[in-house]
Amino acid sequence: MLANEHFSVTPLDSILNASPEAIQTLHKELVRKGWAVVSLPDRFVGLTQDLSPQLQDFFSSEYKNKSLYLGKIGWSNSTHKEVLHYTTGTSLSIEKIPESFRETFVKLSNEFDDTLARLVKATSEPIFHLQENDWKQKEFPFLHDPTDHPNRFNMLDVAYYKNAESPPANAQLPTQNCVAHHDPGLISLSIYQSSPGLQLFDPESNLWYDGPLGYEFGLIWTGQAASDITQGELKSGVHQVVYPATLGTPRLSIWAELCTSEQTFSTKNMKWNENCTKIVIPNVFGSKPYIVPVMNGDLSSAIKTAERLLGMPRSKVMLRPSFNEDGEVIGFNR
Numbered sequence: 001m002l003a004n005e006h007f008s009v010t011p012l013d014s015i016l017n018a019s020p021e022a023i024q025t026l027h028k029e030l031v032r033k034g035w036a037v038v039s040l041p042d043r044f045v046g047l048t049q050d051l052s053p054q055l056q057d058f059f060s061s062e063y064k065n066k067s068l069y070l071g072k073i074g075w076s077n078s079t080h081k082e083v084l085h086y087t088t089g090t091s092l093s094i095e096k097i098p099e100s101f102r103e104t105f106v107k108l109s110n111e112f113d114d115t116l117a118r119l120v121k122a123t124s125e126p127i128f129h130l131q132e133n134d135w136k137q138k139e140f141p142f143l144h145d146p147t148d149h150p151n152r153f154n155m156l157d158v159a160y161y162k163n164a165e166s167p168p169a170n171a172q173l174p175t176q177n178c179v180a181h182h183d184p185g186l187i188s189l190s191i192y193q194s195s196p197g198l199q200l201f202d203p204e205s206n207l208w209y210d211g212p213l214g215y216e217f218g219l220i221w222t223g224q225a226a227s228d229i230t231q232g233e234l235k236s237g238v239h240q241v242v243y244p245a246t247l248g249t250p251r252l253s254i255w256a257e258l259c260t261s262e263q264t265f266s267t268k269n270m271k272w273n274e275n276c277t278k279i280v281i282p283n284v285f286g287s288k289p290y291i292v293p294v295m296n297g298d299l300s301s302a303i304k305t306a307e308r309l310l311g312m313p314r315s316k317v318m319l320r321p322s323f324n325e326d327g328e329v330i331g332f333n334r
């Protein structure tokens with residue numbers, strides 16, 4: 001069943017403009033099932049129409065081209081899907097965006113940030129029961145007070161599910177492209193899927209519904225953090241990605257998530273200090289933890305350093321951390 005045939009479709013711009021009727025509909029949907037279908041404004045439609053053929057070209061290009069952008073931030077590949085993953089805003093690594101569509105992609109990233117900022121503003125009191133200032137105390141990098149926290153970002157993902165007709169021999173494919181789950185963050189906006197696969201769960205009817213296709217419709221869903229903040233009033237939108245009935249057509253999808261600080265780390269062993277200017281990593285070889293400062297607002301470099309420290313088995317330490325005067329790790333000695 002198609003979600004947009006079965007459920008009300010709210011224009012995203014009406015929500016962003018805080019139309020009482022649109023906010024009420026969204027609230028009802030998020031309380032009921034944690035997701036809502038929205039119609040997208042032209043600015044998203046235009047960007048996605050420009051980008052999607054270029055994204056398809058990139059994913060179907062040869063490994064040599066894609067590997068230029070290989071990384072946790074940038075392009076990654078597994079048996080059943082490829083992903084372009086970024087943190088947006090002040091943390092956007094421009095050089096990790098494929099050159100062929102860099103300019104448009106940056107526009108899309110900025111559009112997501114503007115939209116998520118407006119979405120939080122419009123929903124803050126009526127849906128989350130919070131004043132605008134309350135968000136600054138919470139653990140969302142995008143909503144931190146910019147004077148204390150220079151890095152403000154969301155997470156932006158493009159997934160390319162291969163849906164291969166004949167997967168490589170011995171490939172351990174999962175039973176589904178993505179099993180049923182809810183996201184950890186506050187709220188997500190999904191703006192595109194090129195072919196069927198995404199399904200949303202409606203706890204009231206106990207049924208799965210197909211997400212909308214194409215450029216004009218999208219989805220808003222709330223995550224665990226939204227449910228926690230509202231003491232369970234809002235549901236976390238449960239979703240999954242299934243294989244299509246006929247294999248052979250890859251599926252492209254694009255979404256952004258207003259994430260928690262914790263989500264941006266590959267492991268929960270990394271923690272922020274109190275004002276989020278430093279990353280603290282337990283040192284398994286000694287009593288004192290490693291401290292990695294975020295320098296010149298460059299969050300992705302700090303995370304990279306932190307990840308390397310965390311993943312460094314002692315026997316294979318090829319690089320020694322280099323420290324600043326305060327004993328914080330600022331890089332590595334070769």
Ligand SMILES: [Fe+2]
Pocket residue numbers: 181182183239
């Ligand atoms: Fe998800």
